[in-house]
Amino acid sequence: MEKNIALELKNITKTFGSVVANKNISLQVRKGEILSILGENGSGKTTLMNMVSGIYFPDSGQIFADGKEIVIASPKDAFNHKIGMIHQHFKLVDVFSAAENIVLGLADEKKFDMPAYVEKIKEITEQYGFELDPHKKIYEMSVSEKQTVEIIKVLFRGADILILDEPTAVLTPQETVKLFKVLRNMRDAGKAIIIITHKLHEVLSLSDNVAVLRKGEYVGTVKTAETNESELTEMMVGKKVSLNIERSEPTNCEDRLIVENIKCVNRDGIKLLDNVSFEARSGEILGIAGIAGSGQRELLEAIAGLQHLDGGSVFYNNPETGEKENLRDKTPLEIRQMGVRLAFVPEDRLGMGLVGNMDIIDNMMLRSYKKGKSMFLQRKSPKTLAEKIIESLEVVTPSATTPVRRLSGGNVQKILVGREIASSPTVLMAAYPVRGLDINSSYTIYNLLNEQKQKGAAVIFVGEDLDVLIELCDRIMVIGSGRITGIVDGRNTTKEEIGILMTKSAEDKGDEQ
Amino acid sequence: MIITIIQRAVMQGTPLLLGSTGEILTEKSGHLNLGIPGIMYVGAISGVAGSFLYENSLANPAAINPFLAVFIPLICSLLGSVLMGLIYCFLTVTLRANQNVTGLALTTFGIGIGNFFGGSLIKLVNLDVPSIALSTTSTIFKTPLPFADKLGWFGDIFLSYGFLVYVAIIVAILSSFILNKTRTGLHLRAVGESPETADAAGINVTKYKYLSTCIGSAIAGLGGLYYVMDYANGVWSNNGFGDRGWLSIALVIFSVWRPSVSILGSILFGFLYVIPTYIPNISVSAKKLFEMLPYVVTIIVLIITSMRNKKENQPPAALGLPYFREER
Numbered sequence: 001m002e003k004n005i006a007l008e009l010k011n012i013t014k015t016f017g018s019v020v021a022n023k024n025i026s027l028q029v030r031k032g033e034i035l036s037i038l039g040e041n042g043s044g045k046t047t048l049m050n051m052v053s054g055i056y057f058p059d060s061g062q063i064f065a066d067g068k069e070i071v072i073a074s075p076k077d078a079f080n081h082k083i084g085m086i087h088q089h090f091k092l093v094d095v096f097s098a099a100e101n102i103v104l105g106l107a108d109e110k111k112f113d114m115p116a117y118v119e120k121i122k123e124i125t126e127q128y129g130f131e132l133d134p135h136k137k138i139y140e141m142s143v144s145e146k147q148t149v150e151i152i153k154v155l156f157r158g159a160d161i162l163i164l165d166e167p168t169a170v171l172t173p174q175e176t177v178k179l180f181k182v183l184r185n186m187r188d189a190g191k192a193i194i195i196i197t198h199k200l201h202e203v204l205s206l207s208d209n210v211a212v213l214r215k216g217e218y219v220g221t222v223k224t225a226e227t228n229e230s231e232l233t234e235m236m237v238g239k240k241v242s243l244n245i246e247r248s249e250p251t252n253c254e255d256r257l258i259v260e261n262i263k264c265v266n267r268d269g270i271k272l273l274d275n276v277s278f279e280a281r282s283g284e285i286l287g288i289a290g291i292a293g294s295g296q297r298e299l300l301e302a303i304a305g306l307q308h309l310d311g312g313s314v315f316y317n318n319p320e321t322g323e324k325e326n327l328r329d330k331t332p333l334e335i336r337q338m339g340v341r342l343a344f345v346p347e348d349r350l351g352m353g354l355v356g357n358m359d360i361i362d363n364m365m366l367r368s369y370k371k372g373k374s375m376f377l378q379r380k381s382p383k384t385l386a387e388k389i390i391e392s393l394e395v396v397t398p399s400a401t402t403p404v405r406r407l408s409g410g411n412v413q414k415i416l417v418g419r420e421i422a423s424s425p426t427v428l429m430a431a432y433p434v435r436g437l438d439i440n441s442s443y444t445i446y447n448l449l450n451e452q453k454q455k456g457a458a459v460i461f462v463g464e465d466l467d468v469l470i471e472l473c474d475r476i477m478v479i480g481s482g483r484i485t486g487i488v489d490g491r492n493t494t495k496e497e498i499g500i501l502m503t504k505s506a507e508d509k510g511d512e513q
Numbered sequence: 514m515i516i517t518i519i520q521r522a523v524m525q526g527t528p529l530l531l532g533s534t535g536e537i538l539t540e541k542s543g544h545l546n547l548g549i550p551g552i553m554y555v556g557a558i559s560g561v562a563g564s565f566l567y568e569n570s571l572a573n574p575a576a577i578n579p580f581l582a583v584f585i586p587l588i589c590s591l592l593g594s595v596l597m598g599l600i601y602c603f604l605t606v607t608l609r610a611n612q613n614v615t616g617l618a619l620t621t622f623g624i625g626i627g628n629f630f631g632g633s634l635i636k637l638v639n640l641d642v643p644s645i646a647l648s649t650t651s652t653i654f655k656t657p658l659p660f661a662d663k664l665g666w667f668g669d670i671f672l673s674y675g676f677l678v679y680v681a682i683i684v685a686i687l688s689s690f691i692l693n694k695t696r697t698g699l700h701l702r703a704v705g706e707s708p709e710t711a712d713a714a715g716i717n718v719t720k721y722k723y724l725s726t727c728i729g730s731a732i733a734g735l736g737g738l739y740y741v742m743d744y745a746n747g748v749w750s751n752n753g754f755g756d757r758g759w760l761s762i763a764l765v766i767f768s769v770w771r772p773s774v775s776i777l778g779s780i781l782f783g784f785l786y787v788i789p790t791y792i793p794n795i796s797v798s799a800k801k802l803f804e805m806l807p808y809v810v811t812i813i814v815l816i817i818t819s820m821r822n823k824k825e826n827q828p829p830a831a832l833g834l835p836y837f838r839e840e841r
Contacts, residue, residue: 076715091710093703095824103696104703105714112696139824 004030005067006192007052007083007161012061014047021047025061025218027211029161034183034193036203036224038236039213041292041464045196046088048213049163053085054078065161084154085163088170090146092138098145099134102153124155128185131178143268144175151182162186163194168202169293172270180206198236198291200229200503214238233499237466240495245446245471247490248454250284255317256458257303257427262312262328264298264482272298274482276312280427280458282319285449287473287490288462289498295482296462297347300429303460304344305332316340319426319456343425345417347432347462349409353416356405360386360397363404364419389418393444410441417448428452431462446472466495478502516669518784518791523678524744526783528553528736528754530681532761533768533775534688535733540765541692542725543705543831544605547616549733550758551623552597556734557741558627559593560586561749564650564742565634574649582653583676586738594734597623598727606722609835620758628751635751644750651747654739677739682776684732689773701725705829708836718836736761760786763811769818769826782807 007029014022022044029035039045050056052063054075062069065081072078078085092101103117121134132148141149147167154162164183168176183206187193197203203210204224212219212235219235257280264273273295280286288296301307303314305327314327318339327335335342346352354363364382386400393414397407404412413433421428430449434442449472453459463469469476473490478501486501532549539546546552564586571577601619604610634645654675661672692698703711704721712718740757741749764782768774789795789803818826 075713079715091707091713093706093710094830095706095827096699096703100699104699105711105716106696107715112694112699137824 006031006065008064010062012048012051012058014051014056014058020216023216027218027221029192029194031192032187032190033209034187034195034207036207036210037194037196037213038198038203038210038232040198040236043213044216045213046165049085049165049194049196052078052083053163079157082158082160084157084159086147086150086154086165086167088165090150092146092149094139095137097135097137098132098149101138101149102156121152121156124152128182130182143170161192165196167195168199170270198503200232203232204229212236229500230496233496237495237499241467243467243471245468246450247472248450250474252283252456253281255279256282258315258317260313260315262302262314263310264302264307265310271482273302276484278477278484278487280460282456282458283453284474285453285459285461285472287469287476288460288479289466289469289476290479290502292464294479296431296479300344300431300462303327303429304342305330305335341423341425343420343423343428345420345430345433349412349416350405354404354412357403359401359403360415361400363415367419367423385422389415393418410437413437414441414444417445421448421452425457427458429460432464466498470495480504514791516666518787519670520673521787522780522783523674525786526779527678527681528740528744528757529761529764529782530685530775530779531736531739532733532758533764533779534685534772535729536762536765537770537772537775538688538732539726539729540770540832541701541705541829542722543708543829543834544722544726545612545616545833546601546726546729547613547762548597548601548619548623549761551620552594552730552733553737553758554623554627554754555597556590556594557737557754558630560590560738561645561647561741562630562634563589564647565645568647568649577649579653582650586650586742590734590738591731594730595727598730602723602726606719612833631749631751644748647747651742654742675743677735677743685772685776689771705831708831712838733761760807763808767811767814770828
């Protein structure tokens with residue numbers, strides 16, 4: 001049995017600056033076995049596998065292949081040890097055919113003989129049951145076909161150990177079923193397969209063993225046959241940690257934002273938002289939990305007027321006029337002109353939120369320049385606002401005229417949040433507002449959100465840390481693969497409950513097949 | 514007269530063909546080299562300088578060695594243009610400077626170099642006319658293929674040119690073959706389309722960029738050499754090369770990045786260039802309108818290819834973008 005070990009990692013550690021991405025991780029995968037690596041976002045799954053595929057180099061620890069210790073310093077080394085990784089973002093040349101992409105970079109001595117390569121590709125597709133036309137151009141392909149090209153590319157180079165990073169994240173349920181069939185065929189042919197995932201039902205239906213990582217640490221490996229969802233969830237999310245975030249009782253609650261059955265489909269026909277309905281109430285913080293990329297971004301952008309919707313409506317209950325207005329398919333400017341005071345703290349601070357090369361005052365003006373009456377800029381009131389934010393939020397900056405990009409992440413976020421709440425919003429949406437922030441800055445942001453809640457704003461908070469969500473939010477809505485899988489009360493829910501909801505929706509979809 | 518027009522069109526088109534083939538190879542690696550006009554100038558003046566020194570070292574022009582008379586300017590021209598290519602590569606590949614700015618600077622620089630050394634040589638000969646004539650060398654460059662004068666119109670149209678015309682066509686066909694049928698070509702195209710993909714596949718992106726740019730510059734430089742030695746009968750005069758460098762770049766777009774199409778395109782451009790001379794009683798302003806035609810045709814091609822939006826007819830996807838490996 002032990003002789004069958006295809007790949008073994010021993011005490012692998014990797015740090016990026018002061019962040020420990022992987023800490024003393026050891027695991028094994030055997031030939032003819034599918035191993036799932038399970039963990040939340042940021043648990044270090046991809047980092048670990050990038051070290052095996054030669055993109056990063058471990059700080060310490062050993063890697064063994066076929067019982068011998070190996071050094072993997074580049075993707076080429078990984079190939080030489082028959083390790084191939086299929087990344088989440090495909091690396092393919094659009095105008096090339098599938099076959100051209102597959103043979104790209106191949107440095108064998110033989111003559112460049114395209115027909116022979118095509119024959120070999122066809123052999124591989126038949127052997128494992130892929131569906132692929134080697135002459136089809138990449139730009140004409142669906143995401144799933146592109147993934148097939150990536151897998152064959154790796155097999156073509158003779159890989160015996162395949163690593164797939166979130167292979168089903170971009171696939172429709174039908175395509176997922178096909179992929180799993182192919183993966184099982186490869187396993188039966190004696191390949192060792194590692195899939196990185198956070199979807200519990202996939203783990204249970206596909207893999208032989210599951211290794212769980214949590215916050216960069218190795219939790220353990222269990223046999224799939226001997227485990228169940230709740231055990232895996234607990235391993236994945238861990239025990240609750242107390243943070244002591246203040247939470248006041250919601251007051252004067254009324255429905256401020258009513259989202260009804262909104263739908264959003266991307267170009268590949270994948271449903272990013274699928275019949276999403278909920279209400280955000282004034283004087284309350286609504287948390288949104290979910291695996292990254294489950295539709296949180298699209299949801300917030302749909303409300304802010306930045307995302308085209310394929311169905312449904314977004315109603316705003318105006319507290320001043322008492323009227324109910326539909327915000328769907330309105331531009332942000334139109335929304336503002338309707339008298340809706342909507343504040344949006346986007347995920348991408350220096351991309352969508354602020355302009356890095358402009359100073360703090362000018363960034364304040366991005367929100368207010370339309371108020372100017374003359375043709376010249378009026379810097380006085382934005383300057384006052386900038387100084388007020390710097391003082392009240394304790395922004396560390398040389399002056400109000402410092403370009404925003406020179407400030408640290410926490411200070412940038414304070415400026416962005418400060419600007420957004422300065423308009424005394426009735427709806428405040430914040431996506432991952434504490435990502436990358438130190439503890440003190442994080443608490444400042446929590447306090448600001450609480451303050452807005454007490455002032456009667458409807459606050460929507462998208463977060464990734466379940467402990468924070470549970471302590472900060474009044475209600476927590478869980479989104480999974482573009483669907484709302486549940487809305488729970490923040491005061492009496494558990495991490496396990498949310499964890500199971502987070503991974504639930506895709507499972508339901510799978511059952512529909 | 515038709516035969517003469519065809520001959521003139523081919524001769525007029527040859528520098529454009531060499532320039533555009535060189536530029537296509539460079540652009541396929543993702544580098545928009547707007548220095549091509551300057552590089553062609555340098556290719557021309559280096560060849561002229563080499564040839565000038567060789568001719569003047571001889572006591573009697575009749576005693577010229579035909580091999581050396583071709584070999585010396587050829588090598589000088591190649592060295593000059595490759596050096597220009599290296600400057601461009603160092604700036605844009607290694608230092609990742611802006612390609613457009615670097616290219617335009619090289620064009621200004623190359624034209625300056627050409628006119629400076631051209632002017633110096635003209636001073637050396639102390640003639641009344643502001644040009645140098647290398648007629649002996651030019652005669653050798655212009656030697657047509659054998660039997661050209663014995664096969665009637667066939668010989669006139671196909672065999673009557675100096676060897677560089679055939680070199681230009683062979684280089685274009687060869688480039689086309691390498692780009693589309695060989696592993697090297699596949700790798701080169703991958704570098705221009707998506708350097709990060711090529712890098713991940715183990716292709717040395719920097720090496721391909723340097724090689725294709727330098728080889729492309731060398732080919733383009735030959736276009737300059739051909740112009741002086743063959744087309745202009747060995748007469749160098751400052752700014753004589755005109756806007757042919759820009760026409761070469763327009764030809765790249767016209768031929769939708771295909772060297773084989775460029776062969777026909779160059780003859781068409783050459784035709785449009787010479788046709789006003791053969792129209793009787795043409796006014797100066799009408800002549801200028803004709804000179805404009807190649808650019809108009811290029812714009813029309815751009816409009817058509819953009820409207821049809823066929824992926825194969827678009828420029829290489831990473832054209833003009835610097836590649837940072839760290840960003841993957």
